[in-house]
Amino acid sequence: MRSVRARAALGATLVVAVALVAAGLAVLTVLRGNLTERAGLEAEVAAREVAGQIALGVPYTDLELDDEETHPVQVTDEAGRVVAVSKDLEAVSGTGTDEVAPTSSAPARDDDEADDDDDPARSEVSSGTPDFVNGTATVDGESADYRFAAVEVTTDRDVTLTVHAGAPLAAEQEAVDTVRNAMLTGLPLMLLVVAVVTWMVTRRALRPxxxxxxxxxxxxxxxxxxRRVPEPGSRDEIARLARTTNETLAVLEASVDRQRRFVADASHELRSPIASLRTQLEVGEAHPELLDVPGAVADTVRLQVLAADLLLLARLDAGERPANAVVDLGALVREEVSQRPADRLPPEVSVADPGSYDVVGSRGQLARVVGNLLDNAQRHAESSVAVTVRPDGGEVLVEVTDDGAGVAPAEQDRIFERFVRLDDARSRDDGGAGLGLAIARDVANRHGGTLTVSTAPGGGARFTLRLPVAPVARPEPG
Structure with a gap:
């Protein structure tokens, strides 16, 4: 069953069916209990009427049992012998004995003894709760189910008799059968209605x-x-699904567009050094004396750097996680500066002391960030480049400042885009491919930090790298 509508309709129908069956059984149980209790009350009243006559000394043969067709009566003694029964009672069950005729050996009571009895205190009807039992009785050839009540009575001769009187259960059975038949008839119709309504409601809900x-x-x-999926006007889960889908499509579209631009720009950037290198090699092949070896080496180096940048960006885009090594950022900055003896302007390094400069990440990638920031500062500075490392709360700050023309506020976010070179850095020889700052920000973000640019106090550019301080390892209890 692959349809959500079908599964929803089936599930709702099954739930309603279980609920209705449980409710129907409860109703039938309560109804049967109430009607049985009422029949038992009728049987008790009839039994107490007969017991009252016996207590008053009425002879067994003169007991008034006018309602014997509705309430069959059977009176037994302590030994279970029948002393009196209602008229036309042909068979009985459930009262303790199946006899329906008085036993000759049962204690008799004549009229003279009844007339001489002037001590009513010795006759007593039990006031306790009678015993109830279901049974059957055949009266005048017709058998039926009855609810029997047993009431004890003590005669003036100190003989305990038990009066069994029954009340018919036909009304109870008829009422229960009527309700049951109504439920059996209405249940399928109700379940059909539930299934159809659930199907239609689910279909309408799933239409979007x-x-x-x-x-x-x-x-x-x-x-x-x-393109975008239609968004319904409702505020339910489906509307939120449509909005989330459109947001995902927008992000996917932007990602694909960025990837296409990346491929196009990368192809453009690779084409120039490859074409230049090919031209120099072809000229060198035809005229060896004209081969510009330094130029070919420079183009090869530039091509190698560009390929490394593209490879790193590809790994970053693929979600490569940085290493979990602890790196001393102050020592890293000093090391990177010391390995740049050929810089046009030697950077001034200032590392605040004391301070904790340990961060968690990849030493190679963080060194790449520092190197790219220094390359950018060297490219734009006029007379000085400064690098400052200092703690700031739970972060380590690395600031690279130059005294160049700076970055206009409108361009401060744009310069971190890939293959973006501002107008004063368009030269391929001096401006690079426009990937250094993009790589630096991506690496900073991967390490849980940020990279921003602002205007330095002297008017140049100030790049600020913020990275969270490495958590201090707690010593294990000895």
Whole structure:
């Protein structure tokens, strides 16, 4: 069953069916209990009426049992012998004995003894709760189910008799059968209504989902990420799903566009050094004396650096996680500066002391960030480049400042985009490929930090790298 509508309709129908069956059984149980209790009350009243006559000394043969067709009566002594029964009682069960005729050996009571009895205190009807039992009785050829009540009575001769009187259960059975038949008839109809209504409601609720599915299928077929799925006007989960889907499509479209631009720009940047290198090699092959070896080496180095940058960006885009090594950022900055003896302007390094400069990450990638920031400062500075490392709360700050023209506020976010070179850095020889700052910010973000640019007090550019301080390892208890 692959349809959500079908599963929802089936599930709702099963739940309602279980609930209705449970409720129906409870109703039938309560109804049967109430009607049985009422029949027992009627039987008790009839039994106490007969017991009252016996207590008053009425002879067994003169007991008034006018309602014997509705309430069959059987009177037994302590030995279980029948002393009196109602008229036309042909068979009985459930009262303790199946006899329906008075036993000759049972204690008799004549009229003279009844007339001479002037001591009513010795006759007593039990006031306790009678015993109830279900049984059957055949009266005048017709058998039926009865609810029997047993009431004890003590005669003036100190003989304990038990009066069994029954009340018919036909009304109870008829009422229960009527309710049961009504439930059996109405249950399928109600379940059918529930299934149909659930199917229609689910179909209406899932109609926007089908629209979303069709539009996504069309987007997949056309590969047009500029299209969007329809958003219903409701504020339910489906509307939120549509909005989330459109947000995902927007992010995917931006990612694909960025990837396309990246490929195009990378191809453009690679084409120039490759073409220049090929030209020099072809000229050198035809005229060895004209081969510009330094130029070919420079183009090869530039090509190698660009390929390394593209490879690092590809790894960053693939979600490569940095290493978990602890790196002393102050020592790293000093090391990077010491390895740049050929810089046009030797950087001034200032590391605040004391301070904790340990961060967690990849030493190679962090060194790449510092190197790229120094390269950028060397490219734009006029007379000085300064590097400062200092703690700032739970972070380590690395600031690289130059006294160049600075970065206009409108360009401060744009310079971190890939292959972006401002107008004063368009030269391929001096401006690079425009990947250094983009790589630096991506690496900073991967390490849980930030890289921003602002205007230095002297008017140049100040790049600020912020990285969280490495957590201090707690010593294990000895």
């Amino acid at each position: 989902v089908e629209g979303i599915r069709r539009e996504l299928a069309a987007i997949t077929a056309s590969e047009d990420l500029g």
